[in-house]
Amino acid sequence: MNEEIINAGGINGREDGKVDTTSEEFKILQQVIIAESKKRTPAQRKRIELVSLRLQMETYLKKSNPKEILTLGYFLKKMVEVLGIKHKQLAQYIDYQESNLSAVLNDNRKINTDLALKFGEIFNMNPALYLHIQSKNEVLKMQQENKEAYRKYRLEDLLEMAGS
Numbered sequence: 001m002n003e004e005i006i007n008a009g010g011i012n013g014r015e016d017g018k019v020d021t022t023s024e025e026f027k028i029l030q031q032v033i034i035a036e037s038k039k040r041t042p043a044q045r046k047r048i049e050l051v052s053l054r055l056q057m058e059t060y061l062k063k064s065n066p067k068e069i070l071t072l073g074y075f076l077k078k079m080v081e082v083l084g085i086k087h088k089q090l091a092q093y094i095d096y097q098e099s100n101l102s103a104v105l106n107d108n109r110k111i112n113t114d115l116a117l118k119f120g121e122i123f124n125m126n127p128a129l130y131l132h133i134q135s136k137n138e139v140l141k142m143q144q145e146n147k148e149a150y151r152k153y154r155l156e157d158l159l160e161m162a163g164s
Contacts, residue, residue: 049082054125061132069141072134073107079123080105094118110134 020026053075060070080090091098096115103109111130120127
């Protein structure tokens with residue numbers, strides 16, 4: 001059974017957009033990647049995991065209609081897990097009350113601009129990314145909960161009222 005990954009860009013050199021994961025070349029490349037990754041320090045591994053989380057956040061933000069809402073707390077908890085730091089330590093470091101940080105991580109409190117700036121500096125991310133995810137999720141939630149209520153608002157009605 002040939003297992004293939006579709007790669008629309010065709011960057012594998014075959015120009016057909018398919019990668020044969022059972023090929024000898026793929027297996028050799030996989031072994032090289034694994035060997036190189038084992039050489040990384042724990043700090044390097046953590047940085048790579050954080051970059052991966054940033055990319056996941058950016059990808060999530062680009063999805064116009066995600067199948068599942070991923071909360072900002074979900075992403076922040078993952079980042080804290082990667083660091084291997086206790087919530088209390090992080091709260092002290094960023095000069096934030098532990099209970100407030102816990103509420104943000106558990107999606108019981110919104111992130112504010114100050115906290116977004118601090119996380120942006122720590123994790124080397126655009127602080128607006130945190131705020132955008134939070135806003136996106138608020139819009140998605142409102143749309144899901146009140147879908148019909150917002151459908152009554154139409155440009156055509158306003159144009160008619162304006163006599164256009």
